[in-house]
Amino acid sequence: MPKILTVVALLLALTGQVASAAVEHRVRKGETLAEIADLYRVSVKEIKNANNITNANRISIGQKLTIPGVSVATGAKHTVRSGETLDEIAKRYGVTIQELKTANQITNANRIRIGQTLVIPGLAAKPAAPNVTVSSTGEHTVQASETLTEIASAYQVSVQALKSANDLDDANLISVGQKLRIPDGKPQYIDYTIRRGDSLSDIARDYGVALKTITSLNSISNPSRIKIGQVIKIPSHAGITTSRGAPQLSTSDLSALRKTRPNKDKWRHIVIHHSASKSGSAKAFDRFHREERNMVNGLAYHFVIGNGNGMGDGELAIGDRWKRQIQGGHLASYTLNQISIGICLVGDFSKTKPTAKQMATLEALVRYLMANTQVPVARVTTHTLIHPKHTLCPGKYFPTAAFKKKLGG
Structure with a gap:
């Protein structure tokens, strides 16, 4: 009998039918079932059923x-995002930094x-839905017979994240050709x-979402x-785009x-200026x-962002006002x-355009500020658009419309 079992086991192994050991997760302080489900790309219901949780x-x-x-296998894959550290990634997946370093041949x-x-x-991700073709553009066009669950699985995001990102009330109400x-x-x-x-x-207008989405999400019966x-x-x-x-x-x-930890309750606008001079620096x-x-x-x-004259081209200087999270002095309005x-x-954009490196640094900085202060695209503006008195700053050659479009505004 043992020999027969051994042969059967061998045959099953050769045909790939031996079940891999299931992953076991130990609940940590502060974790919720929803967070655990999202981590492993499964539903809360699936975890509840598997563990007899009512x-x-x-x-x-x-x-x-x-x-x-x-299942426990060769390992899931994680793509490093802006701002992530190896320590944070290790904690998210419940492994040690050393295990991550060893698995990825990282010395530092x-x-x-x-x-x-x-x-x-030690963690294998669930495979993408076989009938969903993944796009790399950040947008997915719904095809015939696709479901939101399959699309979420293919892109390794939760169904709730997809619903939230697209203002969907019902996961079943998506249509062929719809862009998500x-x-x-x-x-x-x-x-x-x-x-x-x-x-x-x-x-709702500033953040680019429906009023109904906000009232529903926050159980507000009277918007007034x-x-x-x-x-x-x-x-x-909403209003905070990534690209x-x-x-x-x-x-x-x-x-x-x-x-510096931004004061999220303080900042409501991001205002762009030019120095109106050919050269300059934060110190000057x-x-x-x-x-x-x-x-x-x-x-x-x-x-302050340099143009190569007084500061490096595209060089970013962080002012003391930001470090201390205190008011600016760049507008002729105490309140603003x-x-x-x-x-x-740095530069006079009434005569010339900003440099490409300046614009690249500006875009990266504004995206960072939007994400960390919750200022939406609608409130990213220029001196001339927000100033209570007439001004041409930052000049006619600053590409305001094109810049806002890049940010998603």
Whole structure:
């Protein structure tokens, strides 16, 4: 009998029919079943059924969960995104940094790059739906017989993330030819704090979502009844776009920016200026603003981007006002200065265009600020568009419309 079993086992192994060991997940402090399901690209219902769980809210720290449809194998793959560290990736997948380093032949944990594909040891991702052709454009056109679940599986995002990114109320109501935005990943929502003068309709317009989406998401029955300080959720794709192939901040710039934690409740606008001079630098402007303008806080802007004359072409200088998260001095309005991030590009754009490197740094910086301050595309503007007094800044050669279009506005 043992010999027969051995032969059967061997035959099954050769035909690929031996079941792989199921993945087991140990619940950590703060985790929810929804987060665990999203991590392994399975549904909450599948995990509940596999573990005889009746109440999704009742899981305990240390509890072992069997993850259905996922097996221990050669390893799932993870594409490194902007801002991620090896430590964060390891924690997300429940492996150690050393295991990640060994599996990917990494000698220095600090040297991973955006777009790099990492193998996650011991975790195999669910295969993409076979009848869905994956697009690399960030947009998917629905084909006949495709379901939202299959599309989500193919792109390795959750169904909820797809619904949120496309303002879908019902996952079953998609049509052939419909174009779906493919979100980059978690989180699905951002928190927005209601400020004086806000209305839900204005917020919905600025963030590019339907008013109904916001009221439904936040269980608001009367859109007119919101309070200052109230925190509401907005789909994370709204007004804050990402773009494959978009300019990226340098590692040093990104590292410097991360030293400051933005005050998300403070900033409402991002305002672009030019220096109206052929050359200049953050240090020179700081000295001028202190000595000639008598500004106690110095440099009026939060950021300065060089053009090769006085600063490197495309070089980013982070001002003290940003580091301290205090008001700017770049607008002739006390109120607007309190809530507006000022970015100055060195150059006179009434006579010449910004350099390509300046525009690349500007785009990367604005995308970073939008993602980290929750300022939507609609509130990225220029001095001449927001200034209460007439001004031509940043000049007729600054490509305002084209720049906003790149950002998704």
